[in-house]
Amino acid sequence: MQFFNKTRRQAMGVALAVMASLGTAQARDFSKVEIKTVKLTDTLYVLFGSGGNIGVSAGPDGVYLIDDQFAPLSKKILAAVRKLSDKPIRFVVNTHWHRDHTGGNENMGKEGATIVAHENVRKRMTAKHFNPIFDRKTPPAPSGAWPQLTYKDGITLHLNGEHARIVHAPAAHTDGDSFVHFTDANVIHAGDLFFNGIYPFIDAWSGGSIAGLIVAVDKILAIAKDDTRIIPGHGPMATRADLIAYRKMLETVRGRVAKAKKDGKSATDMVSAGMFKDIEKTWGEGFLNTQKFITVVYEGMR
Numbered sequence: 001m002q003f004f005n006k007t008r009r010q011a012m013g014v015a016l017a018v019m020a021s022l023g024t025a026q027a028r029d030f031s032k033v034e035i036k037t038v039k040l041t042d043t044l045y046v047l048f049g050s051g052g053n054i055g056v057s058a059g060p061d062g063v064y065l066i067d068d069q070f071a072p073l074s075k076k077i078l079a080a081v082r083k084l085s086d087k088p089i090r091f092v093v094n095t096h097w098h099r100d101h102t103g104g105n106e107n108m109g110k111e112g113a114t115i116v117a118h119e120n121v122r123k124r125m126t127a128k129h130f131n132p133i134f135d136r137k138t139p140p141a142p143s144g145a146w147p148q149l150t151y152k153d154g155i156t157l158h159l160n161g162e163h164a165r166i167v168h169a170p171a172a173h174t175d176g177d178s179f180v181h182f183t184d185a186n187v188i189h190a191g192d193l194f195f196n197g198i199y200p201f202i203d204a205w206s207g208g209s210i211a212g213l214i215v216a217v218d219k220i221l222a223i224a225k226d227d228t229r230i231i232p233g234h235g236p237m238a239t240r241a242d243l244i245a246y247r248k249m250l251e252t253v254r255g256r257v258a259k260a261k262k263d264g265k266s267a268t269d270m271v272s273a274g275m276f277k278d279i280e281k282t283w284g285e286g287f288l289n290t291q292k293f294i295t296v297v298y299e300g301m302r
Contacts, residue, residue: 030072035080038237040229041185043160047080049073051100052233055180055189058084059160064091065113066180066189066231068104077104078111089113091157093166094147095191095233096177097124097206099138105145116155117147118168120176124206131205133292154178169193169216173200173233175207179220189231190220196235196242198286199293200250202300209300210254217247249283257297267291267298 028050035049037056047054050073055066063085069077081089092108094117095101102125105115125141149155157164165181173192180189192200193216202208221243224230230238253276260270270276271291280290288296 028070028072030070030076033073033076035073035076037080037083040187043162044182044185044187045084046231046237047077049077051103052095052098052192053189053231053235055231056081056084057157057160057162057164057182058087059162060087061159062087062090064093064157064159065089065108066093067095067101067191068092068108069100070103071107072103074104074107078107090159091116093117093157093164093178093180094121095179095189095193096174097121098174098192098203099141101191101233102141102145105147106142109144114149115145115147116149116151116166118176118178119150119152120174120207122147122150124174124176129206131203133296167219169212169219171207171209171212172202172216173208173213174203177208177216179216181223186225186227187229187231188220188224190233190243192233193217193220194230194232194235194238194243194246195286196232196238196246197283198235199283199288199290201288202296204296204300204302210250210257210297211300214247214250214254217243217250221247249279252279253294253297257294258301261298261301267295270294270298 033050035047038046043057043059045056047056049069051069052067057064063081089108089111092113092115125146128140129138154167162185163183166178169177177191177193179191179193202210202213224240226240228240230243232238256275271294276290284290
């Protein structure tokens with residue numbers, strides 16, 4: 001299995017990205033971030049930088065992006081895209097509202113892109129937030145970053161000879177998550193429904209829950225084939241087998257937390273009792289330690 005096991009250095013990068021997404025990116029130094037491009041098909045690519053992995057469709061009809069990381073990286077991202085195509089960026093699809101996936105919206109809008117997202121993404125981006133896990137306050141995004149085209153259940157883009165089905169996943173990582181299925185290319189961009197090889201952040205304070213996350217993963221597994229290439233929100237490219245392992249971990253954690261919670265135990269009690277030592281050996285090298293992960297799972301069960 002292809003796990004996210006270049007461990008600590010990469011995990012720290014994810015940690016900084018996600019924590020910045022819940023506050024501001026201004027304190028971070030993005031000068032050394034490199035945007036790396038991986039070609040998937042003649043028209044599909046993935047960009048790895050700092051923040052959520054970016055999907056790119058570039059072809060005769062123009063360019064569109066799946067997520068756009070942080071605002072300070074927009075020039076580097078645009079430079080990477082320009083190596084693929086000189087055509088205009090027509091759309092940016094946001095997989096959810098967190099700033100490590102939407103921070104470049106305003107800049108991409110200035111390039112002429114229409115921002116597309118679930119209706120709850122727009123609601124979240126127009127409001128302020130507080131996340132107690134990281135003690136982070138997030139102000140509303142600037143109005144130029146707000147999605148202009150929203151949907152309830154899903155929408156499909158028919159561009160560059162490809163059909164991209166955008167599917168809403170309720171109450172999962174947040175309440176506004178979507179994944180993108182490139183049906184002809186056999187590629188899925190899972191957004192933050194999938195953290196490859198590490199504990200995921202489940203934003204219970206934005207309507208997320210582990211139950212909804214498992215349902216979302218099941219939706220993806222239902223359409224993924226053994227040879228489907230999956231772009232996770234964080235981590236390296238993955239396979240269906242990687243996603244199955246991730247789902248198994250989520251189901252195990254949900255069952256243990258639900259039972260312990262019913263018995264009156266707190267998240268701290270569960271971790272202190274060593275209930276997740278077998279799991280953290282594989283999944284605990286990310287930005288969330290076991291205590292914080294179990295806490296977000298627990299909060300999402302309220």
